[in-house]
Amino acid sequence: MKPLIGVTTYREQSRWGVWDEKADVLHAVYAQTIEAAGGVAVLLPPSDADAALALVGRLDGLVIAGGADVDPWQYGAEPHERTEGWRPDRDTWELALLDAAWEARLPVLGICRGMQLMAVHGGGSLVQHVPDAVGDERHSPGGDEYGEIAVDVVPGTKLAGAIGELGVVSCHHHQGVREHPGFIASAHAADGTLEAIERQDRPFWLAVQWHPETREDAGLFRSLVDAASQ
Template sequence: MIGLTTYLEQAQTGVWDVPAAFLPHAYFDSVVRAGGIAVLLPPQPVDAAIAGRVLDGLDGLVITGGKDVDPARYGQAAHTRTDEPRPDRDAWENELIHRAIDRELPLLGICRGAQMLNIAQGGTLHQHLPDVVGHAGYQAGGGIFSIVDVHVEPESRLHGLLDALDVPLPVPVYHHQSIDRVGAGLTVTARTHDGVVQAVELTGVPFGVAVQWHPEQHDDLRLFAGLVDAATRYRAAREQDHEHEHEHGQGHEHGQERDTP
């Protein structure tokens, strides 16, 4: 059971033009094709208890792409090219990320999801990459994905998931922001030739991978398959723990019965 966070956008269908939860089909189709069951998680009011209750029903979590994260979350004023803030989604995903890490729930971040993970861990972003690299090659505009080559660290989990050779890996990107200062507990596992961070991993958890590119746009199921595999192991371990707790509880109850006059 894989949860995917969604956009909250003004959407049109038939005679209706209303705010709606929205997520491109490619995201949850990739989860399903990789063997998972997709559950959509639209932005909503949240606290630790609500996030925990949501995650109780999940075996894995995808933090998806979308609008820029509010720079106030990492202590910066907004760049003129930064999107209007979406505080509801920022707060929702931030709480889900923290609670997922606490319980070592398998986690995959995609584009904004990688940035959100970094910010949740105390990192910062470059708000407009053209100011840093001198070109707009990471976001062509018009909904057209650019293809860039990334270099994946050979000892990383990402390298194993992608079965990457020691050659650049072409990936589809559509982002004008990127990770600057890396958050606590994160390791950079992929960059482009000009140093832009393209992937990070959480250390100390069984599966915590986030990429700046869009595997769902490349019909590339390898990261989704890795997440579903990790989620399957997570679920099996959780069920085993519950069985042990149940057996222990029964034994304790039987013991009490034997001691009763």
């Protein structure tokens, strides 16, 4: 049987047809990439800790998807002037899912915001505005455009086993990971920005700062599906 891979979603005011309502939404490319890798995508809109426990017992893998800034209070920081639009419902929901997934040793892949939240879940903290540190907007050019960043993958890591020595990636973030207790760094951009982290004490607990679903970069999803199949 194909493994079931849960993917977290937004809950946003949305318009389609005659409707202008709150909806649970996510870019379809997430599900399409999971399906292409041999899994079945299950969308996970925000809920509560009890639902997280119930769901994790039925899933084979989990993706923490991209999205809004993480609430700085989750890691004990004052909001930067450019930190905005955080979603307490997603923070609470995804942290509960990570709690349950950790106990169940469920394979987890974090993407962009997902990497940041996984670091915070482990007791880490964030750089609230990457341009302050690197001096430019290359990681998020603005609007719906993706930045193109060259990354160096650390040899011998799970990430290297999944994608090799990857060159250019697509990114869309103004925040990044500063501290990541329990994780090792597995990729950096040339400007020093941390681009991937992973745990060595779990079969698959890995996160990247870029958006692999937007390019021909299915290796991460194949590795997740392979881990979920075990």
